[in-house]
Amino acid sequence: MIYHAIWNNLPYLAEGTAITIALTVVLLTTGVVVGTTLGLAQSYGAWPLRWGATLIERLFRAIPAVVLLFLFYYGISGFYDISSFSAAALALGLRSAAYQSQIFRGAIASVPSGQMAAARAIGLSRPRAIVDIVLPQALRQAIGPWTNEALSELKDTSLAYTIGVVELMRQADYIVSANYGHTLAVYSAAAAVYLLLSLAATWLLGRADARLRVPGFAHS
Amino acid sequence: MNGSKDLMRVSGLQKRFDNKTVVNDVSFTLAPGEIKGIIGPSGAGKSTLIRCLNGLEPVDGGQVWLDDIELTARRADLDALRARIGFVFQDFNLFTHLTVRRNVTLGLIRVKKMSRRDAETVAERELARVGLANKLDAYPAELSGGQQQRVSIARALAMEPELMLFDEPTSALDPQSVGSVLRVMRQLVAEGMTMIIVSHEMAFIEAVADDVLFMVDGAIVEEGSAKQIFHHPEQQATRAFIDGIAAAMVGDIENQATSA
Numbered sequence: 001m002i003y004h005a006i007w008n009n010l011p012y013l014a015e016g017t018a019i020t021i022a023l024t025v026v027l028l029t030t031g032v033v034v035g036t037t038l039g040l041a042q043s044y045g046a047w048p049l050r051w052g053a054t055l056i057e058r059l060f061r062a063i064p065a066v067v068l069l070f071l072f073y074y075g076i077s078g079f080y081d082i083s084s085f086s087a088a089a090l091a092l093g094l095r096s097a098a099y100q101s102q103i104f105r106g107a108i109a110s111v112p113s114g115q116m117a118a119a120r121a122i123g124l125s126r127p128r129a130i131v132d133i134v135l136p137q138a139l140r141q142a143i144g145p146w147t148n149e150a151l152s153e154l155k156d157t158s159l160a161y162t163i164g165v166v167e168l169m170r171q172a173d174y175i176v177s178a179n180y181g182h183t184l185a186v187y188s189a190a191a192a193v194y195l196l197l198s199l200a201a202t203w204l205l206g207r208a209d210a211r212l213r214v215p216g217f218a219h220s
Numbered sequence: 221m222n223g224s225k226d227l228m229r230v231s232g233l234q235k236r237f238d239n240k241t242v243v244n245d246v247s248f249t250l251a252p253g254e255i256k257g258i259i260g261p262s263g264a265g266k267s268t269l270i271r272c273l274n275g276l277e278p279v280d281g282g283q284v285w286l287d288d289i290e291l292t293a294r295r296a297d298l299d300a301l302r303a304r305i306g307f308v309f310q311d312f313n314l315f316t317h318l319t320v321r322r323n324v325t326l327g328l329i330r331v332k333k334m335s336r337r338d339a340e341t342v343a344e345r346e347l348a349r350v351g352l353a354n355k356l357d358a359y360p361a362e363l364s365g366g367q368q369q370r371v372s373i374a375r376a377l378a379m380e381p382e383l384m385l386f387d388e389p390t391s392a393l394d395p396q397s398v399g400s401v402l403r404v405m406r407q408l409v410a411e412g413m414t415m416i417i418v419s420h421e422m423a424f425i426e427a428v429a430d431d432v433l434f435m436v437d438g439a440i441v442e443e444g445s446a447k448q449i450f451h452h453p454e455q456q457a458t459r460a461f462i463d464g465i466a467a468a469m470v471g472d473i474e475n476q477a478t479s480a
Contacts, residue, residue: 117276118313118372122327122379123303132326137317214317215359 005182006189009175016171017193023088023157023167024197028150030093035100042101043108044130053101060098065159068095073163088160096153103145107138140212147205151198158194168193227252227287227383227414228273234281235268235438242268244438245282250383250416255409257429257446258418261461265438266418267310270387273416274305286383303331306376306384311392312368314360314375320347321356324375332379346374350404366397370404377408384408386417422465426450434458 006013041053060068073087111134119129158169166174172190176183228250235243242265250256258266271277273284275291275298284291291301315323324343328334334342347353350370360368369389376384389405390398402424408415409428419425425432425446432449434442434457442455453459 112313114309114311114313115315118307118309118315120299121274121276121302121305121307121309122375123299123331124327125299128330132330133315133317140317215361 005175005179005185009171009179009186012171012175013168013189013193016166016168016190017197019085019165019167020154020157020169020193021197023085023092023160023165024150024154026089027093027096027157028153030089031096031100031149031153034094034097036104038097038101039104039108040130042105044126057098057101060095063095065092065095065156066162068092069159069163084160084164087163088157088165092153092156092160096149099149100146103142103149104138106145107142108134110141111137140214143205143209143212147202147209150201150205154197154201155194225252226250226285227254228416229285230273230282231285232282233269233272233279233284235265235272235277236280237268242438243272243279246435246438246440247282248433248440248443250414252382252414253412254414254430255428256416257425257432258416258435259420259422259425259432259449259461260435260441264435266435267387268438269435270385270416270418273385274302274307276307299331303327303379304382306373306379306381308369308372308376308384308386308389310388312360312365312372314368314372316360318359319356320352320358320360320363320371323360323371324378327375327379342378343374346378347371349377349407350374351400364397365393366400369393369397369401373401373404383414383416386415386419388418388420390419390421422450422462434461436461 038053038057041049042057045053068091069088072091073082073084076082076087115133115137116129119133120126124132157167160167161169161173164170168190172186176186179186226249230249231247233243233246234241246269248256258270260266268277272279275296279292282292286301286304289301290296291298315326318326321340321343324346325336325339328339328342329336344353344356347356350373352367352370352374355363355367355371360371363371386405390401393401398421402421406428417425417429429446432444432446433440434449434455436457442449442453442458444454448454449458450462453462
């Protein structure tokens with residue numbers, strides 16, 4: 001019976017898993033793009049940029065994820081027809097950007113100032129030196145903490161359930177409602193999927209880390 | 221006056237950190253082919269001064285001219301000027317994420333707009349010149365300090381600079397490595413390179429410098445030929461410094477003798 005509850009509903013769990021993966025990828029991409037921009041603005045920007053970036057960062061780190069989800073979905077749907085998936089990607093993506101900006105800012109700060117000086121000394125412009133010298137080193141330093149952030153966001157996609165995104169958690173919930181029970185088994189199946197996804201992501205990012213490894217570069 | 225002949229002119233240079241004056245009214249000229257040594261006690265402002273000469277430190281007063289271009293002008297194209305001035309750092313500052321080869325080719329490709337192939341030819345030539353043709357694919361962390369410093373000299377030379385600035389190039393090296401770096405620098409002397417060298421290697425400065433600046437507390441106390449500064453200093457402070465070093469060296473030798 002229990003096995004049937006899981007087995008017969010595997011397609012639904014798979015569908016939910018696909019949405020969970022898609023949401024994670026979209027929100028992390030948003031987070032990387034916005035997060036590096038914020039991190040660069042905080043590291044190199046003139047003071048208005050620096051302040052602006054810091055304000056955005058503090059704001060998105062201070063507001064609880066569920067409040068952000070409600071703001072971006074119910075708040076925006078008042079004047080624009082936003083899908084719950086887009087609202088979730090935006091809310092969680094911007095929140096992740098705020099956390100990622102601190103990872104990137106720290107990684108940029110960890111690159112010794114002599115690297116920038118040496119780059120400028122051979123005639124590279126400041127932006128060129130940032131792109132060619134500072135960022136490649138900073139991003140390598142960032143992979144470790146970024147992996148933690150990615151895993152934490154993967155799990156936080158389950159919060160999108162609250163605004164009706166039919167991801168893994170909501171599919172599990174549907175299955176429980178339709179089967180009058182097997183609560184433990186169904187939620188355990190969902191938990192197992194999150195575990196597998198986490199292991200896969202860790203493995204994938206570990207491979208990226210190994211591939212980018214350079215002798216003498218200390219990694220966390 | 222004789223400005224058109226000088227490769228570099230420095231006039232009334234001032235640099236402050238917070239309220240402390242680190243470089244105080246420094247002026248000198250540098251002729252093409254000249255080798256100028258800058259010596260003085262730690263904290264005299266030698267490194268800050270040399271970093272002002274290619275704009276790595278913005279100045280608070282005075283001017284630096286390279287040929288007829290004022291490097292300290294508000295609108296100076298510093299990137300273009302720096303490409304003409306080689307700079308060697310005390311702690312090498314090789315790009316840690318790049319191979320030795322890419323350390324040397326980067327400036328050629330990005331600044332001189334050379335093709336990758338041409339840049340690699342130049343890199344191989346320059347690295348052979350400093351005796352590291354076999355380290356092209358190594359990363360900086362895989363090299364000794366002396367090897368890293370020689371790569372950093374090759375990186376600077378590849379840009380075909382008109383002038384090389386050395387900021388204590390051997391201070392971070394173990395005694396065995398010092399010799400290999402000084403050999404490369406002697407070779408440059410022989411080739412007629414124009415150089416300004418901040419160093420504590422007094423014997424080397426005495427041997428190669430045409431002109432020596434002795435600095436204390438940010439100011440030039442005495443300028444003269446190596447012979448004058450090291451053997452017939454006119455200023456009491458210079459004499460005390462040179463004698464102090466001589467005494468320290470004798471002390472070292474005596475220590476080695478007693479510990480042996």
